[in-house]
Amino acid sequence: MKLDKVRWGIIGCGDVTEVKSGPAFQKVNNSELVAVMRRTGELAKDYAERHHVPKWYDDADQLINDPDVNAIYIATPPGSHMEYTLKAAKAGKPVYVEKPMARNFAECQEMMAACERAGVPLYVAYYRRAQPRFLKIKELLENEAIGDIRFISATQYQKDLEAGKKPEQLSWRVQPELAGGGLFFDLASHTLDIFDFLLGPIKNVQGFAANQAGYYSAEDIVSGTYLFESGVHGIGKWCFTAFENKDLNEIVGSKGKITFSTFGNEPVRLTTSQGTEEWSFEPPKHVHQPLVETIISDLTSGSRKCPSTGYTGSRTNWVMGEMVKNYYL
Structure with missing residues (x-):
């Protein structure tokens, strides 16, 4: 997949997107933030106005299917990561998902399989890999x-x-x-x-x-x-x-x-x-920015510079699952 410009939509424009991640999408070359979503519409509208984002939604499906959005950043709690990743993949849009990648390794596997079937990249926000x-x-x-x-x-x-x-x-x-x-x-x-x-x-x-x-x-x-x-x-x-x-x-x-x-x-x-x-x-002002730069490079040049993918992110979920499995038996 190769895009001329990456036009992001954020699902879950909460606290983590205020400074850590959101502004990075507007500061990296060949990248822009065009839409945000939050279940409470007034909060989504407030975020969009403060960060000069053209569109806001209170429904994730509307954002995912917006033709002006060609990449999705999922910044919700892990419980909805798989759901939104599967929908974004079905829409043919690359996914950047917050960490941990999902609630468990099985969900990670479903997310990877869906993105592979759709031919879209899957990235995970372990941003320290690029700092x-x-x-x-x-x-x-x-x-x-x-x-x-x-x-x-x-x-x-x-x-x-x-x-x-x-x-x-x-x-x-x-x-x-x-x-x-x-x-x-x-x-x-x-x-x-x-x-x-x-x-x-x-x-x-x-x-x-x-x-x-x-x-x-x-x-x-x-x-x-x-x-x-x-x-x-x-x-x-x-x-x-x-x-x-x-x-x-x-x-x-x-x-x-x-x-x-x-x-x-x-x-x-x-x-x-x-x-x-x-x-x-x-530390970078926007801690996600170095990693986002590698994602933009991947999506616009076809390179494989991003060090944090669904494949690597899923391995961490597997390790954590093994660590705590005695507790959740």
């Missing part, structure tokens, strides 16, 4: 700055944000029917995907999930081990009802280690017998 900070880590690994890679470790824990809320006040992010699971699906997906980007696919997973605090039905703690196809070992622990916030990843090799956070802006740190080096990066 300079993580490209630097990939460069260090490829240049064997830490020698042979032995194992990785991921640690994330944070204060609870849902304590004391009534069921109707809980975020969709802790409602499995909308999110696929709890905050693990929303947040750990970024870390697991960036490991996939840096080190390749994971082939074996063993995990344990539980709910320790009892604030909602989804899991609130997950720990596990995983083995990459390359032979690299990995461990991870994620807790969302702790006393403070921590976000630390380590990649350990035969000659050194690389430490970095997934969500913070701390320097990327390389430690070897020669000492320590650090690299600092300012």
Whole structure:
């Protein structure tokens, strides 16, 4: 598929589209945002007026079938990702879907199959794959700055944000029917995907999930081990009802280690017998923009530069599913 200009329609113009993603579609060459949709029409209209978008809808089908729209960005909770992807594919329009790609691996497979049948590309919003900070880590690994890679470790824990809320006040992010699971699906997906980007696919997973605090039905703690196809070992622990916030990843090799956070802006740190080096990066104002640039390149030139596709995104869903399957049996 090759387009002269990518004319985007957004399904679900909520908070994530205000700064993180939406403006990127208007700033990249050969790209424009022509329509937005939200179930509450007044909110869709307000977004369109503030961001100078020509059209707004309160019905996703109308946006998908708008002839002026030739690519769809799905920014809803995961519970509707498959539904809208199947409809966009049927309409013959490329899809860019928020992460996690879907609620589970089976839904991911249906989405990929539909897009393959329709001959349309499917991209997933794991935007860190295109940011300079993580490209630097990939460069260090490829240049064997830490020698042979032995194992990785991921640690994330944070204060609870849902304590004391009534069921109707809980975020969709802790409602499995909308999110696929709890905050693990929303947040750990970024870390697991960036490991996939840096080190390749994971082939074996063993995990344990539980709910320790009892604030909602989804899991609130997950720990596990995983083995990459390359032979690299990995461990991870994620807790969302702790006393403070921590976000630390380590990649350990035969000659050194690389430490970095997934969500913070701390320097990327390389430690070897020669000492320590650090690299600092300012996060992009619109964090999706570097990835969106690769998507636009793909769609307008026929290249395959985008590093985050349905194929890669589905692998992260598979890993997460394996990690929590004991909890949802």
